[in-house]
Amino acid sequence: MNHNFELPGSYKKWTWGLIIAGVLAVLYGFIMFHPFEHGAHGTNLNSTRFWAVLLQNSVYWLLTVNAAMFFICVTTMAMGGWQVAMRRVPEAISSVVPILGLITFVILMAIVWGGRTDIYHWLDKDVVANDKILSGKAGFLNPMFFTIWSAISVLLWWLLGRKMRSLSLETDKNGQMDYETGKRWIWKNTVWASLFTVFFGLSVASTVPWLWLMSIDPHWYSTMYSWYTFASTFVSGLSLIALFVIYLKNRGQLEYVTEEHLHDVGKFMFAFSVFWTYLWFSQYMLIWYSNQPEETKYFIERIGTADKAGPYRGLFFFNLIVNFVCPLLILMKRSTKRSWTMMTFTAVLIIFGHWIDFYQMVMPGTLGEHAEMMPFEFGVASLFIGIIMWGVGNYLSKHSLLAKYHPFLKESMIHHT
Amino acid sequence: MAGGIKKFVVGSFEDEKVLFPAVKNVRRAGYKIHDVYTPFPIHGLDHAMGIRETSLHTAGFIYAITGTTTALTCMSWIFTKDWPLNIGGKPHFALPAWIPITFELTVLFSAVGMVLTFCYLCQLSPFVKKHHFSPRATDDHFVMAIECTEKTNDAELQNFLQNAGAKEINVQVAETGWWLGRYDRDQKLYREEKGY
Numbered sequence: 001m002n003h004n005f006e007l008p009g010s011y012k013k014w015t016w017g018l019i020i021a022g023v024l025a026v027l028y029g030f031i032m033f034h035p036f037e038h039g040a041h042g043t044n045l046n047s048t049r050f051w052a053v054l055l056q057n058s059v060y061w062l063l064t065v066n067a068a069m070f071f072i073c074v075t076t077m078a079m080g081g082w083q084v085a086m087r088r089v090p091e092a093i094s095s096v097v098p099i100l101g102l103i104t105f106v107i108l109m110a111i112v113w114g115g116r117t118d119i120y121h122w123l124d125k126d127v128v129a130n131d132k133i134l135s136g137k138a139g140f141l142n143p144m145f146f147t148i149w150s151a152i153s154v155l156l157w158w159l160l161g162r163k164m165r166s167l168s169l170e171t172d173k174n175g176q177m178d179y180e181t182g183k184r185w186i187w188k189n190t191v192w193a194s195l196f197t198v199f200f201g202l203s204v205a206s207t208v209p210w211l212w213l214m215s216i217d218p219h220w221y222s223t224m225y226s227w228y229t230f231a232s233t234f235v236s237g238l239s240l241i242a243l244f245v246i247y248l249k250n251r252g253q254l255e256y257v258t259e260e261h262l263h264d265v266g267k268f269m270f271a272f273s274v275f276w277t278y279l280w281f282s283q284y285m286l287i288w289y290s291n292q293p294e295e296t297k298y299f300i301e302r303i304g305t306a307d308k309a310g311p312y313r314g315l316f317f318f319n320l321i322v323n324f325v326c327p328l329l330i331l332m333k334r335s336t337k338r339s340w341t342m343m344t345f346t347a348v349l350i351i352f353g354h355w356i357d358f359y360q361m362v363m364p365g366t367l368g369e370h371a372e373m374m375p376f377e378f379g380v381a382s383l384f385i386g387i388i389m390w391g392v393g394n395y396l397s398k399h400s401l402l403a404k405y406h407p408f409l410k411e412s413m414i415h416h417t
Numbered sequence: 418m419a420g421g422i423k424k425f426v427v428g429s430f431e432d433e434k435v436l437f438p439a440v441k442n443v444r445r446a447g448y449k450i451h452d453v454y455t456p457f458p459i460h461g462l463d464h465a466m467g468i469r470e471t472s473l474h475t476a477g478f479i480y481a482i483t484g485t486t487t488a489l490t491c492m493s494w495i496f497t498k499d500w501p502l503n504i505g506g507k508p509h510f511a512l513p514a515w516i517p518i519t520f521e522l523t524v525l526f527s528a529v530g531m532v533l534t535f536c537y538l539c540q541l542s543p544f545v546k547k548h549h550f551s552p553r554a555t556d557d558h559f560v561m562a563i564e565c566t567e568k569t570n571d572a573e574l575q576n577f578l579q580n581a582g583a584k585e586i587n588v589q590v591a592e593t594g595w596w597l598g599r600y601d602r603d604q605k606l607y608r609e610e611k612g613y
Contacts, residue, residue, distance in 0.1 A: 288513050
């Protein structure tokens with residue numbers, strides 16, 4: 001069978017449609033929201049909205065596509081063989097990391113060096129000098145460290161990911177491996193995968209969410225926050241993998257991918273939805289229980305108090321329903337995890353749900369009561385979806401869809417759960 | 418004693434590669450497979466034998482929601498009606514604080530319930546006896562027991578198993594269900610009762 005995939009016209013049409021809609025939305029924001037007008041917190045809402053929406057979307061989609069590389073690395077380190085038949089799909093998704101990484105970096109730099117104190121109010125030197133807590137954190141929360149660490153993170157995700165992808169692609173050229181070569185190749189793959197994973201732990205699972213998202217509310221902190229962000233993006237990354245696998249299968253590609261593989265991806269989505277809830281709850285309950293004003297502030301901004309409902313109350317609980325209750329009940333049954341239709345539905349639901357999750361992470365600290373969910377917000381999201389589709393399509397049409405000389409391919413072909 | 422005393426033609430296979438087509442052929446020929454006993458779990462054998470999917474997980478789900486309901490009703494009754502306590506000024510109906518216990522009871526109910534249901538389905542329990550068609554089913558033989566109905570011709574069936582690759586074939590009369598008692602005495606009783 002031919003493992004080369006030619007992008008169908010409809011795919012290209014959707015890709016460019018989404019990108020054009022997104023570019024129009026950003027242009028609209030650029031002209032109407034005066035993004036370069038400065039203002040203190042809450043005085044120039046439109047310009048705050050422009051940057052907050054870009055921040056939410058760029059960070060969410062970047063971490064989501066990066067999670068695909070994390071998926072490859074953990075399954076490689078666990079000597080997993082079942083995913084080999086569809087391995088090129090997460091590879092293709094992770095190939096978007098440099099593009100989205102660059103966009104995110106530019107946006108972050110514009111916020112930090114543009115002195116957007118309405119997004120990160122630790123950027124205001126006078127405020128920090130008179131604030132005991134913020135000056136205590138100044139060694140970490142300062143523009144220089146922010147810039148350097150963000151640059152290192154994006155660069156290493158890109159470089160280590162590229163190494164993993166090139167290791168996979170070189171097997172296509174080198175042909176069938178004998179036992180010894182295969183063993184050496186697996187070992188090399190494992191070493192690079194563990195390097196990526198270690199750096200992933202130092203960035204996505206700790207520092208990067210602190211810097212990019214938690215510092216929106218710089219007085220507040222939570223030790224669960226990075227894990228929570230990681231779980232959120234990992235589960236949406238898995239859903240993205242599922243969507244592309246289903247799409248390709250629908251086009252008659254990926255002949256060795258069966259319901260068995262879909263079932264395992266479904267188990268991953270189920271497990272990490274529950275894991276996300278576990279972290280959500282751990283963060284919420286500890287703060288609720290100890291009831292200290294500086295900690296509960298974060299949730300009061302979202303849910304409100306017993307007397308007065310906060311503006312995000314509906315969204316806050318919607319987040320829990322769409323990201324926990326729905327995946328739990330839908331994916332619990334074996335037959336739904338093996339159904340291409342139900343998996344498509346759940347994957348879309350999860351990606352949308354975690355986009356909402358990021359929305360309620362970013363907006364309360366920046367826009368407060370004035371956040372909106374209008375065509376502009378969805379337009380920016382469609383720009384990023386379009387870019388992901390463009391990058392993934394590009395990678396898939398250039399390379400063989402099957403890593404046919406991967407030593408574990410047979411394990412994947414005969415895989416059943 | 419449960420079940421009933423029946424006659425079986427028992428074939429022992431040495432290789433699972435022979436066993437699979439044998440199971441298929443025996444079923445196609447219309448014989449009734451009572452069960453296949455193997456030294457280790459074999460993937461796909463249940464499908465080959467045409468056994469329906471287990472409902473154990475449905476039972477597990479029901480146990481789990483029973484656990485959830487038990488925990489929530491119990492705690493809400495205790496903390497709001499029976500013995501309201503002021504704990505750190507929290508509301509009496511303190512749902513977040515109850516979630517861990519609710520979760521634990523959900524897991525406990527489903528785990529214990531499923532283990533017991535599994536034992537029941539497999540007829541496993543202390544003091545319960547089941548007939549062994551061949552002791553080597555726990556060692557190196559794959560043992561297929563075929564139930565003889567009124568229409569079954571023993572000799573023909575034995576021949577059939579021979580051709581299907583069985584290494585040892587014999588005819589046994591045995592209790593199909595489980596019972597409490599002793600093998601040796603009970604086995605003798607069957608033989609006397611049936612006149613074999």
